[in-house]
Amino acid sequence: MNKKIEIMDTTLRDGEQMKGVSYFPQEKLTIAKILLEDVKVDRIEIASAKVSKGEEQSVAEIIDWAKKSSCVEKIEILGFVDKTESVDWIYNFGGKVMNILSKGSMNHLTNQLRKTKEQHAQDIKETVAYANKKGITCNIYLEDWSQGMINSRDYVYYLLNSLRGEPIKRFMLPDTLGILYSSQVYEFIKEILARYPNLHFDFHAHNDYGLATANTLRAVEAGIKGVHCTVNGMGERTGNAPLEEVVVGLHDFLKIKTGIKEKHLFHLSKTVEAFSGHRIAFNKPICGSNVFTQTAGIHADGDKKGNLYVTSLFPERFDRKRQYSLGKLSGKSNLEYNLEEIDIELTKAQKKRVLE
Template identity: 95%
Template sequence: MNKEIEIMDTTLRDGEQMKGVSYSPQEKLTIAKILLEEVKVDRIEIASAKVSKGEEQSVAEIIDWAKKMNCVEKIEILGFVDKTESIDWINNLGGKVMNILSKGSMNHLTNQLRKTKEQHVQDIKETVAYANKKGITCNIYFEDWSQGMINSRDYVYYLLNSLQEESIKRFMLPDTLGILYSSQVSEFIKEILARYPNLHFDFHAHNDYGVATANTLIAVEAGIKGVHCTVNGMGERTGNAPLEEVVVGLHDFLKIKTGIEEKCLFHLSKTVEAFSGQRIAFNKPISGSNVFTQTAGIHADGDKKGNLYVTSLFPERFNRKRQYSLGKLSGKSNLEYNLEEIDIELTKAQKKRVLERIIELGDRKETITTGDLPYIISDVLETPQEKTFKLELCNIVTSMELRPIAVVKLLYKDKGKNKEMQLEESAQGDGGYDAFMNAIGKIAKKINYPLPILLDYTVNIPPGGKTDALVQCTITWGWQNHKTFITKGVNPDQVLAAIEATEKMLNIIAFQKKENKG
């Protein structure tokens, strides 16, 4: 097993083959910068040659930036066995590395290319020679290599025997259809490395059987020198080996040091989620929203008494925090952790009554967040919370030609000065809710009232819901000292659901300020 492993991320090429995903040039550049500057992967594959004008612009912008940063050799582009066309396309944009896509199985060679193995090797050699002439470094994919090893192993070795003396830096072995079991990965790679000890081999896993991460780690154990990943496991069908999982596996299981900055992985995952429009699964290792959340009361109690349910996979490694959910399985420790989050202190008797209500709500399958706690506390302790902010008017106008505009009127009860004020503002925005928030921002400035940062915004409609279905809008807010809280609104109108959630946010902040003073 090698002590150092090259990590190549192909989110911007193979990852973009996921259904419904298409990045703009600016989005590709942003992801490329995070991958190389913050996360610090070794190489990135950013596009396929000759795809479109938009792809050409993306490649040009990334390469221009990479030249300024003196890292253009870390930028790779997929090219084809077409002798000159792919190379000219890459060269004209300033690229320096091409990953040649060759055929790694007789099935693909005969039924797709319809050529002999001798013809294919000759075409590859001519392509490599032309690349060398243009000053472009070549790596080579053996597409469908896994089926090649299973059904036409002699052909795979014919390719390697014929190309091992060529100017090819890396031979890249993809399990294109994700069909290999871990023992096969180990067997095939060990066999190839024994035959060709002086060549550099990469392994490229796909996740069709859900074993891409495991297979990648097995490949490293078998002696592979480089692995390919995508952020969040993005990719065609079931995707590729997720970068964040592979990195943590290398660090924790194989004790291999990489240059990857773990603290930046979550930020990268969320950026790709936002740009791709593909939501990260709640239970996705490392980056899912539930990954560092304890639900059972016994777990929260164990953590409070001695971190009994904490492993080396702790959230701070990824710039995240452990959370303790509220619901029917909650215990006293779950409640105490959440009260600490919102800086509210209760007596032992009060905690007992609040916890009973939380369990009651959980039995009714209601979702309870930290942001709901002030309302539950107010209700349970029979001290009805008089709203500091009450939305009296909200008029939002949208049209095809003009930017949306919102007129907002809030009733503000300033208990410190014992007076009420009606505050009214109007503002434009990029959407109805954005216009509303801009108006709220103006009102907040008038009274010097701090507002949190909107971190996430999701809308849920019941399956099969019609045009009059109730919409639940859930908003995650970032508050002082890196704390977060969630508010929800329910309304048949999506924008009004978001506005309800925002009104709750304003009153939660006011409630916290009152409790802290008290």
């Protein structure tokens, strides 16, 4: 594989649905700038329409900055199938892209909206038409798409057939409850793409079974054109696919081009950690505090003799540094690495005494 994949980061919208997280407007602006200017994701989703006064201030500040930076088309806002209200809310703040939240399963449609599939399709068309009139580009989420494919596949295809001719740029397929196994992701997306080869599809994973990264990579293998992530896997319940893990997986395993600047991922991760108040696990891949630290003496010795325990995950890729900690399992190589770091020399006898 050598194709280009779009990366959409939804830390500021879906990620903020994590319990206890509520960013100040200036924090959201800072994260948005790092995502687009430094890390260089393709798009960011920054808010939900019609939420709160605080959200209005955040949206206004981010869109004002984006206009000055000529990247307002990369700013997306979640809207609803309400014909005019979400569109007007987004339009009034100068937004240019709305991600419409539609229902991707009969279960959600009948029990939450209490509408027929015909009514829902018509409501979506009217919302899209009004957005188009206002100069707003539409993407559309098929919420609960994964369960729709399992339990009401005919409905999923009815909705796609009804909307395929509408001015919708991207159809976004969420595994809303994180229920899919990787083989199901591949199978379902292959089937969708075979039916609709001319439509652009994104995949949006959740991590309830710890498979969000794997499922996202599998979606790319199946042919998906865009994927959604959040920094540190932030999000409701168990969170979303972590941006840093997905990007590195795309680069290393699938040899996919993304345009993402890896060296800024760690700084972004720590910024989100600080603003959100949710600490990163010490063993979190890519950005955890321990992931480039060797403790066992045999590992330090092997690295010293020929990088025997080194992989393509060089810490320098992420502006980080490899470390060798001292503990009861440490050996001479651990000690020597640390002595070199602080520019101290010991005799063999002194080293032996330290290790004893």
